[in-house]
Amino acid sequence: MAAPTAASLFFTCFKIGSLSFGGGLSGWIHREFVERHGWIDDEDFAAQLALAQMLPGANVVNLVIGFGERLRGPVGALACLGGFLLTPFFAVIGLASVMDLLAHSRGVEVMLEGVAFAAIGMLVVMCGKGVMRSRRNAEALLVTAGAAVAVGILGWSMLPVVLVLAPVSVALAARRVRRDG
Amino acid sequence: MDEDDLLALILVLLPLSLLSIGGGTAIIAELEGEIVRARQWITPHDFLQLFAVSRAAPGPGVMLATLIGWKMAGWEGAVLATLALFLPSSLLFYGVYRASNQHRAKRWHRVLREGLAPIGTGLMIAGVLAIMRISGGGGVSIGITLAAAAVLYHYSNVPPLAVILGGGCLHYGLWLVDFVV
Numbered sequence: 113m114a115a116p117t118a119a120s121l122f123f124t125c126f127k128i129g130s131l132s133f134g135g136g137l138s139g140w141i142h143r144e145f146v147e148r149h150g151w152i153d154d155e156d157f158a159a160q161l162a163l164a165q166m167l168p169g170a171n172v173v174n175l176v177i178g179f180g181e182r183l184r185g186p187v188g189a190l191a192c193l194g195g196f197l198l199t200p201f202f203a204v205i206g207l208a209s210v211m212d213l214l215a216h217s218r219g220v221e222v223m224l225e226g227v228a229f230a231a232i233g234m235l236v237v238m239c240g241k242g243v244m245r246s247r248r249n250a251e252a253l254l255v256t257a258g259a260a261v262a263v264g265i266l267g268w269s270m271l272p273v274v275l276v277l278a279p280v281s282v283a284l285a286a287r288r289v290r291r292d293g
Numbered sequence: 294m295d296e297d298d299l300l301a302l303i304l305v306l307l308p309l310s311l312l313s314i315g316g317g318t319a320i321i322a323e324l325e326g327e328i329v330r331a332r333q334w335i336t337p338h339d340f341l342q343l344f345a346v347s348r349a350a351p352g353p354g355v356m357l358a359t360l361i362g363w364k365m366a367g368w369e370g371a372v373l374a375t376l377a378l379f380l381p382s383s384l385l386f387y388g389v390y391r392a393s394n395q396h397r398a399k400r401w402h403r404v405l406r407e408g409l410a411p412i413g414t415g416l417m418i419a420g421v422l423a424i425m426r427i428s429g430g431g432g433v434s435i436g437i438t439l440a441a442a443a444v445l446y447h448y449s450n451v452p453p454l455a456v457i458l459g460g461g462c463l464h465y466g467l468w469l470v471d472f473v474v
Binding site for chain 2: 129131133137159162163166169170171172173174178181189193197200201203204205211218219221222224226227229230231232233236237238239242243246252255256257259260262263264265267269270271274277281282283289
């Protein structure tokens, strides 16, 4: 199969970025790159998703950068990144501008507050899933609690907290992986 | 807002890009601490609104940083904040992706992922606490948060956008009947 052009990568990512209301983006990316176009196979998708989740940055952004590089080199990576972020960039600013225009209306403010409360609920579910994944692992739970308390309750700056916790947590994970084989 | 503040915002965002473990949700607490509490560039009320907009619009949740730049310095701020938040993590991912052999590196991928994921979860919990603090933490806000979380947890096929818009409508309805001021 011929490799896709940079333009078709751009438009595919533009489409994914435009339709990605409220999350679930990696599902969309799988549908387009694996199922619809067959540019990437399932095993590669899983391996790249793991790498994208492991490194900092929005997972889905990392994912499309990796696919762009794989399929079309640096130009492909840029095409995917640009196409993917174009709609979200203008959409957030457009929506925020509309909210600014309506700022005098208490009703709109109230509605937006409700959106924020429900969006927190969405994050709560993600937190719960994260905790459940390490429920059998006291070390990982302690690391999670440490980060949450240090940054969220004591208000410590994130940089030193991560610089201390990350090596400790990765060393503990290395020991577990070695032990479990 | 002057040039110095814009530069200072970029200097806040650049390192956060490399600390966004597990995605943009990891840096919400730090953004709130730096930008709302320490430097008071944005009011808690505006931060809550921008958070709501970033969650209701398409795209990754880190577009919150784009909105902060936009609120502080218009289009220039939006573009620079977006670049500051996406470039460092994207370049890091690109470099690691090119340097690593996906199939041989599975073991250290797993170690890093298992080591870093609990930190990402802890930072996300910190973000939830930070946003709940500025949302006032009243009974109605917590109620909507928990209701949204329950719906998303039990019905995985409900679109997240419907749930957060539902939260907005519910809060608006409570305001109409004078339950919320």
